[in-house]
Amino acid sequence: xxxxxxxxxxxIGAKHVIDNTGELALEALDAIDVAGQAGSFQLADxxxxxxxxSIDLVRRIIGxxxxxxxxxxxxxxxxxxPRNDYSALFNLVHGGRPDVKSYxxxxxxxxxxxxxxxxxxxxxxxxxxxxxxxxxxMHWLSRLPGRITDHVHAVxxxxxxxxxxxxxxxxxxxxxxxxRALELKPGxxxxxxxxxxxxxxxYLGNTGGVNMFDTFNRLWRGLAExxxxxxxxxxxxxxxxxxxxxxxxxxxxxxxxxVVHQAGLRLESAQTRVVPCPYAARFAEDANLERFAVxxxxxxxxxxxxxxxxxLDAARPEQERRDIVERFYRSYVDLVRADPTGHxxxxxxxxxxxSKV
Amino acid sequence: xxxxxxxxxxxIGAKHVIDNTGELALEALDAIDVAGQAGSFQLADxxxxxxxxSIDLVRRIIGxxxxxxxxxxxxxxxxxxPRNDYSALFNLVHGGRPDVKSYxxxxxxxxxxxxxxxxxxxxxxxxxxxxxxxxxxMHWLSRLPGRITDHVHAVxxxxxxxxxxxxxxxxxxxxxxxxRALELKPGxxxxxxxxxxxxxxxYLGNTGGVNMFDTFNRLWRGLAExxxxxxxxxxxxxxxxxxxxxxxxxxxxxxxxxVVHQAGLRLESAQTRVVPCPYAARFAEDANLERFAVxxxxxxxxxxxxxxxxxLDAARPEQERRDIVERFYRSYVDLVRADPTGHxxxxxxxxxxxSKV
Numbered sequence: 001x002x003x004x005x006x007x008x009x010x011x012i013g014a015k016h017v018i019d020n021t022g023e024l025a026l027e028a029l030d031a032i033d034v035a036g037q038a039g040s041f042q043l044a045d046x047x048x049x050x051x052x053x054s055i056d057l058v059r060r061i062i063g064x065x066x067x068x069x070x071x072x073x074x075x076x077x078x079x080x081x082p083r084n085d086y087s088a089l090f091n092l093v094h095g096g097r098p099d100v101k102s103y104x105x106x107x108x109x110x111x112x113x114x115x116x117x118x119x120x121x122x123x124x125x126x127x128x129x130x131x132x133x134x135x136x137x138m139h140w141l142s143r144l145p146g147r148i149t150d151h152v153h154a155v156x157x158x159x160x161x162x163x164x165x166x167x168x169x170x171x172x173x174x175x176x177x178x179x180r181a182l183e184l185k186p187g188x189x190x191x192x193x194x195x196x197x198x199x200x201x202x203y204l205g206n207t208g209g210v211n212m213f214d215t216f217n218r219l220w221r222g223l224a225e226x227x228x229x230x231x232x233x234x235x236x237x238x239x240x241x242x243x244x245x246x247x248x249x250x251x252x253x254x255x256x257x258x259v260v261h262q263a264g265l266r267l268e269s270a271q272t273r274v275v276p277c278p279y280a281a282r283f284a285e286d287a288n289l290e291r292f293a294v295x296x297x298x299x300x301x302x303x304x305x306x307x308x309x310x311x312l313d314a315a316r317p318e319q320e321r322r323d324i325v326e327r328f329y330r331s332y333v334d335l336v337r338a339d340p341t342g343h344x345x346x347x348x349x350x351x352x353x354x355s356k357v
Numbered sequence: 358x359x360x361x362x363x364x365x366x367x368x369i370g371a372k373h374v375i376d377n378t379g380e381l382a383l384e385a386l387d388a389i390d391v392a393g394q395a396g397s398f399q400l401a402d403x404x405x406x407x408x409x410x411s412i413d414l415v416r417r418i419i420g421x422x423x424x425x426x427x428x429x430x431x432x433x434x435x436x437x438x439p440r441n442d443y444s445a446l447f448n449l450v451h452g453g454r455p456d457v458k459s460y461x462x463x464x465x466x467x468x469x470x471x472x473x474x475x476x477x478x479x480x481x482x483x484x485x486x487x488x489x490x491x492x493x494x495m496h497w498l499s500r501l502p503g504r505i506t507d508h509v510h511a512v513x514x515x516x517x518x519x520x521x522x523x524x525x526x527x528x529x530x531x532x533x534x535x536x537r538a539l540e541l542k543p544g545x546x547x548x549x550x551x552x553x554x555x556x557x558x559x560y561l562g563n564t565g566g567v568n569m570f571d572t573f574n575r576l577w578r579g580l581a582e583x584x585x586x587x588x589x590x591x592x593x594x595x596x597x598x599x600x601x602x603x604x605x606x607x608x609x610x611x612x613x614x615x616v617v618h619q620a621g622l623r624l625e626s627a628q629t630r631v632v633p634c635p636y637a638a639r640f641a642e643d644a645n646l647e648r649f650a651v652x653x654x655x656x657x658x659x660x661x662x663x664x665x666x667x668x669l670d671a672a673r674p675e676q677e678r679r680d681i682v683e684r685f686y687r688s689y690v691d692l693v694r695a696d697p698t699g700h701x702x703x704x705x706x707x708x709x710x711x712s713k714v
Contacts, residue, residue, distance in 0.1 A: 040482045073482035082444060084444065094474070113434065114473070115469065
């Protein structure tokens with residue numbers, strides 16, 4: 001499926017985000033008295049997928065803890081949803097991939113676990129977690145609370161529909177934080193990078209050029225207008241995601257009246273950063289339009305396809321659904337090929353360090 | 358694949374073994390002072406597969422612990438190899454299967470994890486495990502240490518070949534126990550059911566009737582004799598398993614000179630039991646020969662097929678390998694159909710309760 005370095009390009013953006021998270025994580029770790037405590041050091045990756053992008057970060061965290069507390073056992077737990085490919089995760093961490101070096105080869109007294117419990121629930125017993133991190137996972141809502149009838153993503157929602165999804169997203173964020181407040185030991189730290197709307201109004205795929213979600217919406221809307229999909233199918237299509245502003249992210253942690261603040265979580269730092277789209281960067285260098293068009297859109301497809309295909313009527317034959325989705329992404333490729341100017345999926349993240357008092 | 362209640366029959370034997378284990382487990386649990394200890398109660402299933410057969414046992418253990426220590430958190434960790442289907446496991450435990458009721462619906466403050474670490478290694482930090490159980494898992498060797506040139510299973514090995522595999526199996530058993538000795542808290546318990554050779558020389562598929570492993574061997578040998586497979590393929594075929602005798606199972610736990618005994622593990626009880634083959638039991642009732650032949654052999658096939666197919670030369674085309682394996686099992690069905698007398702895969706287990714001083 002991936003060729004000519006596209007696989008590396010596909011993951012390199014996520015890797016850069018994790019590397020940014022890593023700098024903050026190691027600083028935050030220094031604030032924890034790892035040598036002065038009894039019991040195992042408990043570490044977690046919330047929303048880990050196959051663990052590949054975070055493996056170097058975990059290596060650095062374990063190396064840091066081990067250097068300061070040589071005899072302390074370290075437990076590393078990867079969390080995700082039940083449907084995640086944990087077999088791929090364990091295979092990678094236990095050294096089953098020749099292309100990935102696992103930290104387990106370097107350290108003993110390190111124990112790896114997985115949890116299939118949602119981060120909208122408690123994942124660890126009260127006050128047992130020393131350090132947690134999460135990269136690009138918490139924009140997924142617990143559920144979609146309502147429709148977005150004239151767009152496919154909350155970034156294009158408006159009026160009452162926007163307020164419903166925003167209200168739900170803020171409650172979801174509070175739930176995530178309250179559960180982490182329960183789990184963290186006093187003095188524990190949480191380092192998170194999440195998609196956001198930054199101080200300049202930028203967000204994923206909307207950093208000054210062509211707006212990616214508006215493009216998704218325009219092309220999907222076009223399929224409704226030409227009768228390929230029904231109006232009902234168009235209207236129920238929506239990513240179960242919400243990109244919060246910096247203020248929305250920080251408020252529960254800085255407002256002394258919030259339940260999260262009262263539960264003991266405090267904001268240590270917050271900053272936004274943009275990681276440039278690696279496909280657009282390569283195109284800027286090599287001006288290879290064909291390669292850009294046929295590699296940029298597939299990377300969007302990897303994380304967006306299920307949203308569009310699941311919105312199609314279940315009564316449609318499987319092949320018909322596949323054909324519609326194929327046509328949809330082909331129209332995106334055609335658009336990029338016709339005029340590549342401004343197409344880019346730059347990552348816009350907020351990086352937060354949170355402590356438990 | 359399964360019809361007419363065959364799926365239930367297929368799992369009911371394993372379920373009976375777990376139920377036998379359960380009685381012992383609940384007795385053993387009573388010996389642990391669950392209310393008098395701080396921290397989470399740590400529970401483990403070693404070699405859990407999809408967690409389905411043990412779910413009622415876990416429910417009973419959690420209910421027992423919760424009744425005696427209402428506010429204590431309980432952590433349940435399922436262990437298996439990296440390639441295990443953890444997604445199926447988490448789906449089942451998190452209530453994703455309408456046919457299975459999970460204990461998570463009944464109790465809060467219970468946390469579920471998985472580990473992909475082999476039980477030939479430490480899976481938990483030192484002295485953190487309160488209670489572990491394992492059902493029908495520890496007959497799998499860490500590796501096959503040598504060939505069994507004139508049979509397909511250690512039960513048919515002899516001479517030097519038998520001694521090599523026996524020596525390896527006893528060392529493997531010591532490794533399993535030493536790692537559990539490290540993990541268990543003082544006073545902790547381990548309850549295990551494992552395939553064995555019982556006091557009467559019986560073992561899986563050899564309880565007085567036709568010997569199942571001898572049948573496998575005779576039919577596979579026949580394929581070598583008629584040229585379907587090569588002599589080399591026949592000779593390298595061997596289950597990476599060993600069924601220990603009662604004495605071999607117990608010696609490391611009762612001999613004060615053994616490293617396992619010195620590491621603090623003690624045998625509380627050991628007993629053997631035979632769980633009758635449910636297919637043979639149904640055939641004894643309904644005398645439906647055709648149904649017996651076409652349902653009994655497939656259940657053998659589920660756990661034995663990879664051993665035979667992986668022994669075929671990798672240079673053979675995939676379809677050719679499939680055809681050979683198909684022919685092999687068809688010959689077993691023909692044999693049963695021609696004379697069903699004595700065909701049965703009765704389970705022969707040793708049930709052990711072990712404590713840590």
